[in-house]
Amino acid sequence: MFVKGVTKRVSFLVSVATIPLLLGYHAISILMFTFIAFMMQFFRDPERTPPSDENLIVAPADGRRLSGKIDRIEVVGSDYPLIDRIFPDGGGGILISTFMSPFDVHVNRAPVSGRVVYTEHVDGRFRVARSKILTENEKNLIVIKTDYGNVGVVQIAGFVARRIVQYVEEGEYVERGDRIGMIRFGSRVDLVLPENCEVLVRTGSRPMAGETAVARFNPE
Template sequence: MRNREAKMSLSDTIRKTFVPIHREGYPFIAIFAGATLVLGLIWGPLFWIGLILTGWCVFFFRDPPRVTPIDDRLVISPADGVVSSVGPALPPPELGMSASEMTRISIFMNVFSCHINRAPVRGRVSLVEHRPGRFLNADLDKASVENERNSLIIESPHGPVPVVQIAGLVARRIVCWAEAPGELAMGERFGLIRFGSRVDVYLPAEATPRVSVGQIAIGGETIIAEFGGEKAAPIVRIS
């Protein structure tokens, strides 16, 4: 019994220490590792620089498990990062939605954020649309209009919720596994962006934001909005 408990304890420790790596990252990690070995043969100090960069690449493609609150009244953050904007905005025109503004919540991911994207609500994916564009800093507001992006509409219990993956200054590749028609569960992985980017969520007027600009959000866990809640603005304390 003690041996089994010791093995279980060791297994739990390993799982907590070594975060899973998404398979999308394997080719890049292999390239970084191979380049590190070559650089080491050229000049010893370059090996250590390459080793640090390889470690960063492994860290970038981490895919940690998340505990998602399952409640149709809630909207969950689609990504790890900083809340860069909360306010009214028009959804991308290629989605063919009405010209009415929706509440947009933007999550900006830097090169150290976990870049796995997760569904903020559950529902049927009715549309997936890719649009080429520029690669401006994703933290800029105009990036929503000018940058390359991939948009999808999730038909949630409270109406259509557009989710937009936006490429950034360094990002050159948007990956989306969701297909239309298809189903997504709340918190389910649907894509990632390489390397530094943003995800916008557009919500109906009935949704009340529960985050503020500058707040850190955890993809699949942080509640960013709520349906049916009071419209009072959240209290923010900066310390």
Template sequence: MIRIAKGSIRWILTAGACAVAASVVTLFDDRFRIIAYIFILLTVFFIGFFRDPHRIPDYSEIHDDHVLLAPADGRVMAIKDGAVQIFMNFHNVHVNRTPISGRVRSIRYKKGSHIPAFTKSSSRNERNEIVIANKDTQCAVTQIAGTVTRRIVSYVKEGDFVQRGGRIGMIRFGSRVDVTIPDNFEVVIRKGDRVRAGETVIAIERSGTGDE
């Protein structure tokens, strides 16, 4: 059974209800057939877009405390300024996950523009920064709105404890997620790589730094 992202079922139900209504009207007026088809396709699209599959972290031979997982599905746009930037396309799962286990230290939302998330000007875009920390390290996951995106959703609040790979929010209809890399971690992915939230290891703690 397909799991649907938290707070998204209403999109599917609305499109589905419109599809049913248009299909019924089509029995009396064939001109509504195309409208029925459109809403049927929209319902299928929403089911695929708002899917929230189970994820198993890809680090069977690495201790949990020594890795950072990808916070989003998508393609690595850039690795710079101590952060990994991941661009999410329409076909990607849009639920975001925490790279580490820890407590939500702060959540900072900032209003802004809706410029394409892959451009330099996107630094002015609407965003939501979630800082997660534990006794050993800290990282920030920043959800950045894109051109179509008009809603950044956070599933957590300050003080919540989150397990590595746990769901922390989503961004609707394509956008970008940045994650800061702690100084004692080494990035193990490259620009252009495809990653999966809560599954792909993006950084590993440097040998010896976690034993001090």
């Protein structure tokens, strides 16, 4: 399965790439088919099934190929940009940050079920995703309200990833695992959770968006 609209484009490109092959320009055709293969790899969009336990929070992004992984888990407060948009009543949260390699699935998914109460796109630079990019790079925030508090998903652009796409709007209700957007050609996604959540993964874990449980709500 691929991102909407990609199948038609791939079919068209295959038709175009066949022309130089028929005319004997094999090198050009090989380059075109290589590009098509990369497009199919990048824009794949497999189905995902979240765990049945509603208290489990799933990964919003894949980090499974090459250097892709969860590379940052920590408690954050006022030092984290956008924290006041996620928790307008004050307080900090738990950050779980996933780096996506260019070979990971780049469709992002809702980590929890709830109402989208706030979104914000922030223009910025396109620095390498492993530097201090949150304060400088272009990013997109999606805040989902749950019975246990707000959850923030921050899509962050990078050096290669220069287009962030958001699929949901404020006021919309999403279920865990629903597609909420994508970042084209890499970068990272930050998940910001209420402080009373229990983290179930560690740095270096390789999550699958919409399926891997990364944390748990602790209802009192």
